[in-house]
Amino acid sequence: MRRALLLLLLLAGPLAAQEAGTAEAAQAAAARLREAAALMDRAEGAQDRLAAFTATVKAYEDGLALMRDTLRRVAVERDRLQAELDAGSGEVARLLGVLQSMGQAPEPVLMLHPQGPLGTARAGMLIADVTPALQAEAEALKARLEALGAIERTQAEAEGTLREGLENxxxxxxxLAAAAADRTELPRAYTEDPxxxxxxxxxxxxxxxxxxGLGETVDQELAPSPVASGTGSLPLPVPGAVLRRPGEPDAAGVARPGLVIAAEPRALVTVPVAATLRFRGPLLDYGTVAILEPAPGTLFVVAGLAQVFGDAxxxxxxxxxxxxMGGETPDAHAMLTGAVPAGASARTETLYLEVRDAEGPVDPGTWFRLD
Known part of the structure; x- marks a missing residue:
């Protein structure tokens, strides 16, 4: 019992902090999703619908990522607490039995001892010493059970918000795709010869x-292309993690001069810097490709998309x-049952990013922030 008491006392302290941290994370995720819903309501009547829907999708993606990670944390804490309670169920049962027997025993019986008054006095001193420890252990058990209940309530509230966010x-x-298709106000650097x-x-x-050979596809020059310079500070086109850097081989042993970025299914890909769209469509074995020209002679090859907005x-x-990005956004059930892994492992899609100049591929780090 002393071992169980020490364990419970050591773990009871962080419970309130863990519960508070989980609740705060859930509230932050829910607030982000409410903000996205408000943006969605305003986007239909916005003057720049494309920009409004872009901000809306980003807000939803941020909120859903926070909510998914919060629910993962909730599940981990719930399983940990349940496992600790299950592991100590025998000692907890003995503790409850002792407390129950002490509470039900008549007071005159408690005062009697087979060894007479001296034994009774010694028993009383022992009970006086043990009772605070038993009380502390009982309070620690109560705190764990309350924390488990609070975690389950947080999970139930978060589940409803998650389902609504995934639908929205x-x-x-x-x-966003419809607004991009209707976009007509963009300037053009040239007309394409299909x-x-x-x-x-x-x-x-x-x-x-x-x-x-891209220069051969220009039918008529209309305006100068943007002129940007590599500063190494541009954001990646899609939120994610760099899986492979230039020259690092993949599982098949193929090494390419660009970056491979792990991203979430259906994630929004954005233009990192003002650029001319030089090409869009399927290309070789790269899948659907968008080629951007941020400065004359410099190309960003972005490959692996499922859908590209804009015209050459x-x-x-x-x-x-x-x-x-491609793939299918997991439904709420898959996320809640653990069928979808948490954190970086949920990024099941890959985007290839290559930077080229007149000499060929160059280090993407001269343009993009790779930390």
């Missing part, structure tokens, strides 16, 4: 050859939506 983000992404583009795609078997020749501003 799908609607926001569809509205025949030349098709011939280039059919006649090239490498990204190098395709990039070198358009000048896209920094932060504009470029497209969406």
């Amino acid at each position: 983000v799908q609607e926001a992404r569809a509205a 025949v030349a583009t098709a011939l280039l795609m059919a006649s090239t078997d490498s990204l190098d050859a395709f990039a070198d 020749g358009e000048i896209l501003p920094a932060g504009a939506p470029l497209g969406l």
Whole structure:
């Protein structure tokens, strides 16, 4: 019993802090999702609907990531507390039995002892010494049970918010795609020659050859392209983690000169800096590709998207939506039952990012922040 008492006393202290931290995280996630819902309501009537829906989708993605991580934390804490209670169930039962027998025994019986008055006095001293420890152990047990109940209530509240957020983000992404398709106000650096583009795609078997021949796809120059410079501070096109850096081979042993970024399914991909969209569509074995030109002679090759917004020749501003990642957003049930892993392992889609100049591929770190 002394071992159980020490364990309970050591663990009872952090319970309130853990419960408070979980509740605060859930509140922050719910607040972010409420903010996204408010943005969604205002986006329909916004003058710049595309920008409004872009902000809405980002807010939903942030809120859902927070909510998913909060629910993972809730589940871990709930399972840990339940396992500790189950592991100590025998000692807890003995503790409850002692407390119950002490509470039910008549007072005259408690005062009697087979060894007479001296034994009674010694028993009383022992009870006086043990009772505070038993009380402390009982209070620690009560704190654990209350913490478990609070965690379960937090989970129930968060589940409803998560389900609603998942439904709303799908609607926001569809509205964003529709607004991007209706966009007509963007300036154009040139008009595209679709025949030349098709011939280039059919006649090239490498990204190098395709990039070198992009100049042939221009039908008419309309305006100068943006002029940006590499500062190493641009954000990545999609929130995620760098899986492989230039030259690092993948599982098949293939090494490429760009970055491989792990991202979440259906994540929004944005334009990192004002650039001309030079190409969009399927290319070689790279999947759906968008090629941006932030400065004359410099190209950002963004590959692995499921959907690209915009037309070749358009000048896209920094932060504009470029497209969406592929995959399927997990439903609430999959997230809540643990079928979808937490943290970085939930980023099941990959985006390839390569930076090129007239000489060929260059270090993406000269343009992008890779920390």
